[in-house]
């Protein structure tokens with residue numbers, strides 16, 4: 588039954604795979620495959636996958652934040668999803684149909700347990716719309732060599748072959764445009780701009796000069812740094828969604844005094860000056876709970 592499911596891969600994709608491998612000899616490469624699932628003209632009412640035709644037309648690269656090593660490739664899922672949304676705006680019938688990657692740096696001849704785990708979690712995801720996930724593996728510079736279908740119940744079936752096809756294909760160019768748009772959208776986050784990077788670097792340097800090892804936390808589009816200072820004090824910088832324009836809120840928490848905290852707005856002031864001011868307020872208070880949670884909330888709401 589399976590060999591009545593046709594998998595067609597556009598030559599643009601096959602060539603792109605070989606280029607990606609040649610350009611990255613030491614690390615795994617891969618991509619998210621997009622295309623169309625349609626019933627072959629000859630199909631009757633046979634149950635799937637008989638009579639289904641999968642046409643793979645393009646691959647979305649793993650993205651700027653992907654982790655790539657000789658044995659592992661973890662794509663930047665947020666970036667790939669963003670590119671896919673932009674492509675589907677142009678044709679809602681375009682689907683995420685599968686994935687490919689290459690074992691050329693390690694020579695492992697088949698899918699790894701990690702590969703299978705990730706495919707199983709993909710098909711189990713409620714948002715996955717198709718009856719199967721197509722998976723293709725390259726082993727060397729010659730490109731895609733082995734192909735599988737992972738069914739939604741986790742069953743893995745190897746396909747004997749796929750069919751290359753040619754012809755007009757607008758999708759690689761559309762992927763290139765969507766890619767630029769997705770990257771540009773990321774760049775608009777303030778801490779990716781030159782001024783934003785400078786601001787964050789200056790604050791990090793200030794924290795280090797206080798003897799602290801700052802830790803960053805990125806939550807959606809907002810950024811937070813925290814550091815533990817001497818005397819069991821915790822310093823936290825919460826950056827606004829937009830900067831300049833929003834407040835940079837600095838909180839000094841005394842973890843020994845019932846987590847009493849002192850809050851100030853840094854904005855254009857150097858961080859060290861703000862920390863000094865907070866430290867003075869701590870000394871002047873001489874007691875716990877100087878700043879209330881209400882003060883903190885009021886500052887963040889302004």
Ligand SMILES: [Zn+2]
Pocket residue numbers: 688690698699702
């Ligand atoms: Zn693998």
